Amino acid sequence: MTPEEFRVAGHALIDWISDYRQRIDQLPVRAQVAPGEVRQALSVIPPSRPDSLEAVMADLESIVVPGITQVQHPMHYGWFPSNASLASVLGDIASSGLGTLGISWESCPALTEVEEVVCDWLRQLTGLSEQWEGTIHDTASTACLTGLILAREKATQYSETKGGLQSEEKPLVIYTTEEAHSSITKAALLAGYGKDNLRMVAMNPLDRSMNPEALAEEIAIDRRAGNRPAAVIASVGSTGVTAVDPVEALARIADKENLWLHVDAAMAGSAMLLPECRGLWQGVEMADSISWNPHKWMGTILDCSLFYVKDPQHLIRVMSTNPSYLRSTVDGEVTQYRDWGIPLGRRFRALKLWFHLRLDGIDAIRERLRRDLENAKWFATKVESADHWNVVSPVNLQTVCIRHTPPGLEGDALDQHTLNWVNRINQSGEAFMSPSILDGRWMVRVSIGVESTERAHIERLWRILQSSAEAAADEQKAI
């Protein structure tokens, strides 16, 4: 395709995207397709001759769009906000158009240095001190795996340079809670710690935050058993119920015990843009690594996960490679981001943060986040004040966990009722929420924060919730 053909096609595509974003609230929130339906609409055989752009865009419209759960829809309250602000989309388009290659500073100095700048902008904007240096990973899963590998190597005095983890005689142990994100267990297993050496520390039953005394005790038990405590992973705003571990208390323990402390603020990091929320991660300066995702609530399009460390030399020592074909005369003077994470090659992801922050400005972003916090408060108050409705977990941020408990329903019948009313809504396409398990019973997470979600949408959601729960209860009675 020539640049001139691209110009024509690009204009058509931009128009299509603009139209799509304008009509998104008329689409069903949850994709209405059955398993295999998209696949069956596509050719099994790869195309040998070029198709026209019109044909590809027609398929985009008729096959792809119906197969999307519209997370940019104002009535999307599922999982977590996954905003793709159009300002950041422009940055992503610029990145694609430039077609750069990030494998060393020399391969694209601008890619490296814009990343340095925007990571530092976000450091300032979240109130972190100058001791932190950041980079962009794809997701918090990868950032967390990186953190746990760093912890492993620090605890073993760099076992990788010797016999690896398998040469260690006493098992390394890591500590988190059951409320922590599933990616933490996954990262612990991938990094080789093993399930037996992953401790799920007891939580405060009211807010599902890690109990520091329980952590101290678990560590003491491990030390007595001859194990080697290596790392604590603290969640700030867990995915499930936005639980907030007491970072400061955990940091004191980690410091005393010489453990790596990784703070996972994947969703809640966006809230740290608001000075009034920073109490939630009080003590964060004592951590060793932090990750959070601008690609969630803040709205810089996926994939954009920030990973901060205080000591990049430690990161570089574990992650560094220096093949001869990548050497250059500036080695030592410049940042080589290939040594700050797992992949060698990287896209120019910093551009989407750069465009987003410059075109929207942080003032507007902060205003939107505050709007969402207000909406969550308003919604929680409505739920709490209604008969048979409950908010089942503290509303620390923008997620409200709720249950509808009609008189006489409990146990499995209540579970069935919960799934009935939420599935009824999800299937309708009018709104979408994630049912989730809390203390062994289903509840529904209402995660507020899509860029286009205004108070009127929340009011509408509340009406839909009430009528769906009533209809489900009636139906269940009738059976």
Place this chain on the structure above:
Amino acid sequence: MTPEEFRVAGHALIDWISDYRQRIDQLPVRAQVAPGEVRQALSVIPPSRPDSLEAVMADLESIVVPGITQVQHPMHYGWFPSNASLASVLGDIASSGLGTLGISWESCPALTEVEEVVCDWLRQLTGLSEQWEGTIHDTASTACLTGLILAREKATQYSETKGGLQSEEKPLVIYTTEEAHSSITKAALLAGYGKDNLRMVAMNPLDRSMNPEALAEEIAIDRRAGNRPAAVIASVGSTGVTAVDPVEALARIADKENLWLHVDAAMAGSAMLLPECRGLWQGVEMADSISWNPHKWMGTILDCSLFYVKDPQHLIRVMSTNPSYLRSTVDGEVTQYRDWGIPLGRRFRALKLWFHLRLDGIDAIRERLRRDLENAKWFATKVESADHWNVVSPVNLQTVCIRHTPPGLEGDALDQHTLNWVNRINQSGEAFMSPSILDGRWMVRVSIGVESTERAHIERLWRILQSSAEAAADEQKAI
């Protein structure tokens, strides 16, 4: 930013990208900026109020572009081809515009199913049998780490579910060569094997391919020592000199010894689109995992690395997570790509492959790859037939490794001469190549295969090479 504002801005950006791609051959190939120059041009303080698009695009033009080493430039012969075909860029733009979230099939059925379809298209197009199932990773580094974690878990009967790698008494060992990509050593260390358990198997000195007898011998030595051989990583088209390990012979050994065989064809996978090149990975059907990067020579924009396995159940067993908030009624019926790699969240990367294959068609892509192979042959013949010039490694694909050896120059003086003439060219911005070390001495890799590189560019390169080498030799004599 509203969709209407995005429309206007998007059109301006598309025009800018089209213009940029048209004038790319007038830009210096290697970025001419000094370390810190880009950073110093940017604001230290994050913007609070919105900037205009004009201001951002002016900075893109005046600060970012000069900071890019232009890998889309027809005179770029560095590292490896990193083509970002404009057809694939359109797919990437569509992905950004849709702003989808891939964390489960339910979150975007189309993302999952288009990925299934395009991975199968590429399977067919590279002549792999139906036993392979694929997914898209960001880079071959990540794919290789995944392969080595799978190997580790298979060899330990899933140690992760128990005490992890650290519970194993006899060390697992993996086998590769010094010619293999640096990411393999990195992956081995990250996966916890440790440097002591990474064997660099002897190579055939002429073509730097792994010697199968040497592999068999190393395995035997390890078995006698009580170690546990776990995996072989075979390179098909290494980054350094496009060395090709004898996959079939290695596969027989791996099969007999019950080792995992990962085939790293990051760059050369594109050549497998050509039936006449498939002899290079003869035996690949016996491997356990394969990775190759359409984002290199084939030209689907970074990041797009294919990872194929024969047994996804094994992959899922090691990588799976299933938190309650991600459960849905279709679990078990659909593919959950979160269980096929490290990250939970994924972009709709399949769209760039889908657009690329549909808009360009495989016939045209194959024609271009054949053009590059012919150009490499032509260039190698020119070099070989010129006085004092040598091709120093077999030309298996599109990379030609050369040295200029003026009479009387050897050892360190020859190294200095090599670096002198290549740096002279790289600094000029006229062309760019990667110097690299072979058998302890510098040589220059001429990696052919940028989408816009025609025979005339290679002819020009050959003239530049000769005059630069002569000038460097004269200069060195003068000293």
